[in-house]
Amino acid sequence: MAWTTTALAVALVVFALLLPNDISKIEPGRFLRIPAEGILGAALLLVLPPRARRIVAVVAGLGLGALTIVKLLDMGSYWTLDRPFDLVLDWILLDDAQSFMKDSLGENGALVATIGVIVLAVVMVVLLALSVLRLSRLMVENRHTTGRTLLILGTAWITCSTLTLESSGVPIASHSAATLIENRVESVRKGLRDGEAFEKQSAIDAFADTPPDQLLTGLRGKDVLITFIESYGRSAIDDPQMGVPLGETLAQKTQELKDAGYASRSGWLRSPITGAGSWLGHSTFLSGLWIKNQSRYNNLVASDRLTLTEAFRRTGAWRTVGIVPGTQKAWPEGKFFGLNHIYDSDQLGYQGPKFSWSTMPDQYTLKAFEELEHGKAGRKPMMAEIILTSSHNPWAPIPSTIPEDRIGDGSIYHSLQKAEGKDPKEVWKDPSNVRDEYRKSIQYSVTSLVDHVAKYGSKDTVLIFLGDHQPNKTVTGENPSHDVPVSIVAQDPEVLDKIADWGWTDGLKPAEDAPQWRMDKFRDLFMTAFGSQADGTP
Structure with missing residues (x-):
């Protein structure tokens, strides 16, 4: 039972580190990589004093749980919006996801699915915290074996990184979790700055x-x-x-x-x-x-x-x-x-x-x-x-x-x-x-x-x-x-005739090479074509 529990703990931690945030990229080969974050995290836990080690292990487990939840949110966002979930601006969209589930699964089905998602998230966070805590304790109890194992894994990671060895088209030497966190931090910064940028853009009319x-x-x-x-x-x-x-x-x-x-005339926006x-x-x-x-x-x-x-x-x-x-x-x-x-x-x-x-x-x-x-x-x-x-x-x-x-x-x-x-x-x-x-x-x-x-x-x-x-x-x-x-x-x-110079295709089906404009350009082009005068001047 102890060995099984330990194996499951290792598998869960590795799964959390290597799980991609796009459901279309989930395949067995992606879980056969070496996560740099796991090696460095284990080395840190090995050298910390007991009290600090327990605190760091719990925090690391909770962090892995939160990272996994973010990846799951990204999967849903990639599936519906073809982009990662915005941790600053997208929370309101969860209400729309709930409405969609009601229409697709019925009210009872949507309620069961929602409860299931919440329970899964809580269980995932708790299990990862317990898993990291258990593994940190076992590593200290087997300090010499753990040290040699980390040395071998670290050497293998450096070798695979240097030779750019790949599995299923992705590098065996993985640092995907760190990259995702870095991208998320930058995304949050951009989200917080977006309001100021939009205010400047909207002031021009x-x-x-x-x-x-x-x-x-x-x-x-x-x-x-x-x-x-x-x-x-x-x-x-x-x-x-x-x-x-x-x-x-x-x-x-x-x-x-x-x-x-x-x-009729047609184009692309x-x-x-x-x-x-x-x-x-x-x-x-x-x-x-x-x-x-x-x-x-x-x-x-x-x-x-x-x-x-x-x-x-x-x-x-x-x-x-x-x-x-x-x-x-x-x-x-x-x-x-x-x-x-x-x-x-x-x-x-x-x-x-x-x-x-x-x-x-x-x-x-x-x-x-x-x-x-x-x-x-x-x-x-x-x-x-x-x-x-x-x-x-x-x-x-x-x-x-x-x-x-x-x-x-x-x-x-x-x-x-x-x-x-x-x-x-x-x-x-x-x-x-x-x-x-x-x-x-x-x-x-x-x-x-x-x-x-x-x-x-x-x-x-x-x-x-x-x-x-x-x-x-x-x-x-x-x-x-x-x-x-x-x-x-x-x-x-x-x-x-007023839009003849737009180059649109005759009929309701735009040609493949018909003009492609950003949707926000249409208002000004349309108003100009149909006689509106900017700022009241000819």
Whole structure:
């Protein structure tokens, strides 16, 4: 029993030191390396006096436990956001992770998973502290054997490092734990400095003092619909498994728009995020600032920055509305974005079931928009920000397109969901199925939007639609771009003439070599193209 306990203690410590912080990099070869931190830590414990040794052993074990928790947080962050967890700015995202688990596993499943994660974290920290304490005691009891072993391991580490020997493509002489700690410290420093840097950037606004009568003069009299399609990323178009069928849908919808009198142009925008955090993409697009984390978002909505939506409201020439079916609680930031009225999940009148995270199908959302705002007789021109959520992770179940006269208050979706809906737990057992369902959700959202505009739009309709970010790595694979497609659709040829020098592709599918702009550049380019004058001067 003693030997088994000791072996488990050694294994646990080595596991904590060598565990990578990206789940895609976990493979047996990574645990066959020699950790420099283990050798140096053992040597330190060997020479310390008894009282100091016990204190250092406990502290080292707790530190290893904390390091392991950070690695696990990184795994989740890499999987969803394709970046490590920000120890300063990302804690608020754990609430979104909890919401996602509720939608994927159900409320009871999410509760069990949450309790399991907390218990695992506590047990991991305690076991590592006990393991280091036990090993330090055994090393002192066998001081000569321990000294010789450390000398051999140290020599082996230096040899492997000098000869750059590798196992599974990574160096056998490992110092990954120390490197991770160093990177984390630097990341925390950058996070603490980020607020000051963002404040300087946000103070520069070319249109802050532009008089209202000189804003967006090239769109007066038009209905402008700014529509975000959740998780509509470049991978949906470029990946062969998804791109071929989606390309066919985009080609078909491009032709249907032409038949209805519309033309369209498309390009690429680089989102500040990937995998999740839609509001950061939305606010980047609308504010002209790079909103890459929650701290920047909080500072933005507390400022007087001119957003694209606020520019429409400020002119007095448009009624501005927000259609935000994913908003299920108070959203005071809506006033910052210049929206005269906000329709959240409660105000859209939906009586059907949720489709996983999405509170209602996109087809219903657009129908409600038509009935509540767009279809009103005698109204003034409007600017609407519309968030379509049917393509939100986990992409199951997906609603089906149905005749509009059957939609009603959405109650019909109860039977449709039971008849056609797929269980997300089953879908997520196979990455290929995940990509397939993701692609279908994008096709559904694009189809719902284009069909709506073709039916209810007019010569004064201008549609701008785009993705907010790429989906997670299960869909995109490793090292995805942050690009999302963006399209502008209009009947009036003068609208697209104003962006002729942008070099965008005709149709709803941007070419591979179409311009790629950072998303925060769009606001100024758009406002300039459509007549806004910087600082009120020609």
